Amino acid sequence: MQLAELLAQLEPYNARLVAVSKKKPDEAVLELYAQGQRDFGENRVQDFTDRQERLPRDIRWHFIGHLQSKKVKDIAPFVALIHSVDSGKLLEEINKRAAENGRVIDCLLQFKIAREESKYGLGYQEGVELLQSPVFSTLRHVRIIGVMGMATFTDDEAVVRAEFQRLKSIFNDLKQQFFAADPAFREISMGMSDDYPIALEEGSTMVRIGSLLFGPR
Numbered sequence: 001m002q003l004a005e006l007l008a009q010l011e012p013y014n015a016r017l018v019a020v021s022k023k024k025p026d027e028a029v030l031e032l033y034a035q036g037q038r039d040f041g042e043n044r045v046q047d048f049t050d051r052q053e054r055l056p057r058d059i060r061w062h063f064i065g066h067l068q069s070k071k072v073k074d075i076a077p078f079v080a081l082i083h084s085v086d087s088g089k090l091l092e093e094i095n096k097r098a099a100e101n102g103r104v105i106d107c108l109l110q111f112k113i114a115r116e117e118s119k120y121g122l123g124y125q126e127g128v129e130l131l132q133s134p135v136f137s138t139l140r141h142v143r144i145i146g147v148m149g150m151a152t153f154t155d156d157e158a159v160v161r162a163e164f165q166r167l168k169s170i171f172n173d174l175k176q177q178f179f180a181a182d183p184a185f186r187e188i189s190m191g192m193s194d195d196y197p198i199a200l201e202e203g204s205t206m207v208r209i210g211s212l213l214f215g216p217r
């Protein structure tokens with residue numbers, strides 16, 4: 001799909017596009033960049049840092065994959081948004097590396113909403129405990145701006161819709177309990193090539209789309 005066509009679909013929902021460039025050549029990124037796209041996502045640290053060095057400086061790089069604590073230091077100098085925070089330990093490490101770089105790094109808490117065992121993410125209660133923990137309130141170099149989740153890979157639209165509704169309800173609960181006075185907590189990162197229309201209907205503010213834009217991997 002053409003970028004303009006996709007953006008036109010997102011517009012009524014006021015949702016942002018993260019173009020997921022993983023495994024695609026730099027030329028593909030630059031083609032969208034030339035059309036004005038600035039938010040790009042990668043899921044592997046090595047590709048993420050390599051690309052950032054090669055490509056224009058005003059690209060906002062989103063880290064969307066599972067992140068190991070020991071790799072945080074590599075992305076901390078420049079990452080725009082980490083979508084995949086799934087433990088307090090990881091958040092502490094991000095805080096530490098952000099401080100070293102004189103930054104505050106925006107993060108999303110990733111929740112496990114899919115049935116599949118393979119998908120990472122916090123359980124609801126785990127997320128609540130993280131936000132209640134004494135150490136969380138000491139972290140000055142991370143800012144939680146919302147939640148992220150991935151639906152089960154299935155043709156069953158009802159399953160996908162219910163999972164996105166679950167993420168939206170987690171967002172609402174956390175907003176009310178922890179972020180009621182914080183306008184920055186406003187993002188729900190959900191929806192990929194196969195399910196973004198449902199995600200938009202269920203309240204997504206940010207879709208992460210790869211193959212639909214760049215072709216199959």
Ligand SMILES: *Cc1c(COP(=O)(O)O)cnc(C)c1O
Pocket residue numbers: 020022043064065150192193194208209210211212
């Ligand atoms: C690969 C990936 C996407 C994009 O997937 P497509 O189906 O190609 O749109 C989105 N989110 C995450 C976390 C991914 O790893």
